[in-house]
Amino acid sequence: MRNDKAQFSTRIGVVAVTVGSAVGLGNIWRFPFEAGMHGGGAFLLLNLLFVFLIGIPVICAEFIIGRNTGSNVRTAFRKLAPGEPWGAVGYIGLLSSVLIISFYSVVAGWTMEYIFRSASGFSGVHSVAGLHDQFDSFATSDWRPALWTVIFLLCNYLILVRGVEKGIEKVSNVLMPALFLILIIFAVRSLTMPAAREGLEFLFRPDFQKITPSVVLGAMGQAFFSLSLGLGGLITYASYFNRRTSLVRTAGITAGLDMLVAVLAGVIIFPAVFTFGMEPAAGPELVFEVLPSIFCNMTGSIFWSTLFFILLFLASLTSTISMSEIQIAYLMEEKGMGRRKATNVAVLIAAGLGVLCALSFGSLSGLRVFGMTLFGLFDYLASNILLPLGGMLISLFVGWRLKREIVDNELLYGRKTIFRRMVICAIMFSLRYVAPACILLVFLFGLGIF
Ligand code: PHE
Secondary structure, three states: OHHHOOOOOOHHHHHHHHHHHHOOHHHHHHHHHHHHHOOOHHHHHHHHHHHHHHHHHHHHHHHHHHHHHOOOHHHHHHHHOOOOHHHHHHHHHHHHHHHHHHHHHHHHHHHHHHHHHHHOHHHHOOOHHHHHHHHHHHHOOOHHHHHHHHHHHHHHHHHHOOOHHHHHHHHHHHHHHHHHHHHHHHHHHHHOOOOHHHHHHHHHOOOHHHOOHHHHHHHHHHHHHHOOOOOOHHHHHHOOOOOOOOHHHHHHHHHHHHHHHHHHHHHHHHHHHHHOOOOOOOOOOHHHHHHHHHHHOOOOHHHHHHHHHHHHHHHHHHHHHHHHHHHHHHHHHHHOOOHHHHHHHHHHHHHHHHHHHHHOOOHHHHOOEOOEOHHHHHHHHHHHHHHHHHHHHHHHHHHHHOOHHHHHHHHHOOOOOHHHHHHHHHHHHHHHHHHHHHHHHHHHHHOOOO
16 A cells, blocks of 8 residues: 555655745744744744754654554544544644645735735835835735735645645755755845844843743744644655655754744844834734845845745745645545545635635735634634644654554664664653643643633
8 A cells, every 4th residue: 555655755855845844934924923923032942942842752743653654644543543533633634734724825925926026126115114015005905915825826736736756845855955045145134234133132032021821822833833733744744755764853854944944034034123123023014024125235136035035935835735735635545536636626725715814914804703814813723723732632642542663663663772762762751741731731821721
């Protein structure tokens, strides 16, 4: 059965697709705006803590489940625990992926608009206020953001119908290094700005008084979102891994690079925010207003900003591909659909909900649930609630329910050195106690139950 499945062809490919899924708007758009709203350094510190304490072990747990069963998130639990309620994890994952891709595509659509704006030199507008107005009138204009959302999903579609190896792996291999390079160039530019010091202090000096329950919940949600964790995306990808892939190594590299990109984004954004006297807590529009201001202050601004938004668009694409792949693998393996039909269904649902999210900055901005727009609600529900919930269940499953042999077999694969055994013990300890307890506590505090 496993042999009929598509597999990623090279080791670097495995790392590149996993990092490709993790690195995206979550690092470059969501991390800075969440950190900006939630107290900077304190948020970063908590975020790092969650990545290492919970993130890496849960990535390993998803990898173990995926490679062992060679299946999508729903089938995997059905195979490992037939007839048991664990199968619900699959549905939580599917629901999260639908919610996330809907609002994510809107922001990816903004990125596409900004490719063209960059190329036109932002129509000569250079002032912070002017760039703010430009963003505002675009995001609230309804049809343009909605159209871009659909166009973005079409690009997603074109890669997805071609299948896993041909599409995803190739894009990721080239993209990640390029993105990384350009981020470093911008970071250098930002660090030479007048208020660089203030910006770095905001990002790196934790003010513990700023830690409130909602900051803790937000930092945990960000860790899950940014690592593409808790919804079975990594289960699906690991089902395409071959036997030689080191799961722990891949998990470590993914988490490390993902955090690095987020921190780099922070290093780019905050010095500029303070230099231009902007508001760090501006929300989702933060990055789309700050970055153009940085670009306008660089030589060759049109070249750099256009290139940057192209790379950001591609990075979003490698992330949404992994979200859609969760649903497509499910529809193919559980519902017996062909690849094309499954892709049609997944992309159509995303387009319908995506357009609603796009409109929630314009005509639908009055539609509020718990005080949030549809866009905000989808993000909050998926990132802060469903992903950690999924992560908690996945860690409990691998920690307590899955046969230990399977864990050893996937993580040791024959090389029983003491170091490896210690690493496995640490991972199992987190999966059994640390991760579930942490997530539960954060829920109780963050949601005000406690
Ligand atoms: N981790 C991705 C990012 O940071 C978003 C994502 C979430 C991708 C969940 C897949 C699944 O942009």
